[in-house]
Amino acid sequence: MTFDLILLQAFTGVALGTIFVLVALGLSLIFGLLTIVNFAHSQFFMLGAYVGVVVLAVTGSFWAALVLVPLVVGALGMVCERVLIRPLYGRGIDYPLLLTFGLGLIILELVRIFAGTEGIPFNTPEALTGAVDLGVFFFPKYRLFLIGVTAAILVALWFFLEKTPYGLIIRAGARDPEIVQVLGVDVSRVWLIVFGIGTGLAALAGVLAAPIRGVFPEMGVPVLVEAFVVTVVGGMGSLLGAVIAGLAVGITVSMTSLFYPEMTTLSMFLLMAVVLVFRPRGLFGRAGVLD
Amino acid sequence: MSMLEVINLNAWYGRSHILQGVGFEVGQGEAVCLIGRNGAGKTTTLRSIMGLVGKRTGSVMFKGQEIISSPTHKRLGMGLAYVPEDRRIVRGLTVLENLRLGLVASPNRSREAEIVDRIAETFPRLRERLHQQGDTLSGGEQQMLAIARALAADPQLIMLDEPSEGIMPVLVDEMFELFARLKAQGLTILIVEQNVERALALADRAYIVDQGEIVHSGISGELLANPEIQEKYCAI
Ligand SMILES: Nc1ncnc2c1ncn2[C@@H]1O[C@H](COP(=O)(O)OP(=O)(O)OP(=O)(O)O)[C@@H](O)[C@H]1O
Numbered sequence A: 001m002t003f004d005l006i007l008l009q010a011f012t013g014v015a016l017g018t019i020f021v022l023v024a025l026g027l028s029l030i031f032g033l034l035t036i037v038n039f040a041h042s043q044f045f046m047l048g049a050y051v052g053v054v055v056l057a058v059t060g061s062f063w064a065a066l067v068l069v070p071l072v073v074g075a076l077g078m079v080c081e082r083v084l085i086r087p088l089y090g091r092g093i094d095y096p097l098l099l100t101f102g103l104g105l106i107i108l109e110l111v112r113i114f115a116g117t118e119g120i121p122f123n124t125p126e127a128l129t130g131a132v133d134l135g136v137f138f139f140p141k142y143r144l145f146l147i148g149v150t151a152a153i154l155v156a157l158w159f160f161l162e163k164t165p166y167g168l169i170i171r172a173g174a175r176d177p178e179i180v181q182v183l184g185v186d187v188s189r190v191w192l193i194v195f196g197i198g199t200g201l202a203a204l205a206g207v208l209a210a211p212i213r214g215v216f217p218e219m220g221v222p223v224l225v226e227a228f229v230v231t232v233v234g235g236m237g238s239l240l241g242a243v244i245a246g247l248a249v250g251i252t253v254s255m256t257s258l259f260y261p262e263m264t265t266l267s268m269f270l271l272m273a274v275v276l277v278f279r280p281r282g283l284f285g286r287a288g289v290l291d
Numbered sequence B: 001m002s003m004l005e006v007i008n009l010n011a012w013y014g015r016s017h018i019l020q021g022v023g024f025e026v027g028q029g030e031a032v033c034l035i036g037r038n039g040a041g042k043t044t045t046l047r048s049i050m051g052l053v054g055k056r057t058g059s060v061m062f063k064g065q066e067i068i069s070s071p072t073h074k075r076l077g078m079g080l081a082y083v084p085e086d087r088r089i090v091r092g093l094t095v096l097e098n099l100r101l102g103l104v105a106s107p108n109r110s111r112e113a114e115i116v117d118r119i120a121e122t123f124p125r126l127r128e129r130l131h132q133q134g135d136t137l138s139g140g141e142q143q144m145l146a147i148a149r150a151l152a153a154d155p156q157l158i159m160l161d162e163p164s165e166g167i168m169p170v171l172v173d174e175m176f177e178l179f180a181r182l183k184a185q186g187l188t189i190l191i192v193e194q195n196v197e198r199a200l201a202l203a204d205r206a207y208i209v210d211q212g213e214i215v216h217s218g219i220s221g222e223l224l225a226n227p228e229i230q231e232k233y234c235a236i
């Protein structure tokens, strides 16, 4: 086994991890602000892939899908927040949990009814097929693209949260929604927007994952598990945690598939167990988030 | 016209009926003090006015408008600011960001640089610490920051809940000098204080709260000269 191969596998893990990062970021953002564990999150991911299929069929452009999918699904997420979740605020963590769980099942069934239970092919966009020579090894263009897009989104999100007034409100709202209201901000609008951003990120991850994972109604099922592992490893509500843990899980899974393929699926749970032994709140979890 | 008029205000925490018909008013440009023992209902009164207590009935008129059932966030834009008892400096935000938070939803949001300059001038202690994390300030500095943040929006009425609590005397002096200056500039003040002498020196009038009701009211001088009432209804 050569060093090149290990490096290649690590790189593959990072590319794989970008999907985890995007999904977990949305989940974490929503949890951090709304204290809602969104069990429908992975179905918004799946919906992203399906809306991507539609946009691709209509416009013929993968790029149009990348832009439209998060907008369409994010808007749908906002409708769900306003109509379904909003009445449950202030009732503890279990009501919204049950509601989003049910919502996820409804989305899944609706997709099965309207789009069929069979998978739909989703080709890698032409411009991104093939591999590029990175000097040490050849790497699939599309995976490199995943890394680039995710990096760009992280920078944009960081800028939005740290450097704009909206970001300031969101950060403050996550810590102390009451004082934010006293200072004149309609917190329920902040929650609405954050839910839209979170579901939009999940949907974007869905369409980005489509060429690799395929498009089928149950494609969200493993994603929910992965996203929770990432969120638990990174720390509930921590965005930095979601990024680091997403990449760590990606690399762990990818490396295990190289050295010990039988353990591939299990490896992320082992990672989670190890992290939890040493840091019960996850890598970047804040005290008090769950108490 | 009075700036704030509270009529028959009732408020509940769960099943406990805390405020039982509180009524008082604050005239434009006045400083009014609420005094009362621990647990009398002073904080609950201010929180009810802000719309922060879940169940409340009665009437709260601000500048002639009924606000009892309007959502909390509408008040700042109308000119009503509130500095809570526990200050509520937001963790994870710098001093400057905490100040900005007082501006983001206020009519002053487009004048940030100017307002921050003005605050830095009024609160030299904060000027040196603009980029420090807000929750690493001392208790007194945090109180200053909370007041500065509330003033950033140029409110017409500010409600202060025990601003001197746990703060060393020098700073308390400084703070009350500031309040006197603000009052002279026309700001209306509703203050809750345990530090009765200080508060009455600032206030024109005072109300005494006991067990969720107003049990006495009068002009400050009168109350200052009445040791009996002070003894009966004031803590410490
Ligand atoms: N969140 C709450 N839940 C239940 N009861 C509460 C709550 N907050 C206050 N109370 C009760 O309401 C009553 C009035 O409390 P409040 O905080 O208004 O008193 P206060 O006059 O501000 O006292 P202090 O001088 O100690 O600040 C007290 O009996 C208190 O125990």
Ligand SMILES: [Mg+2]
Pocket: B042, B043, B044, B085, B161
């Ligand atoms: Mg109090």
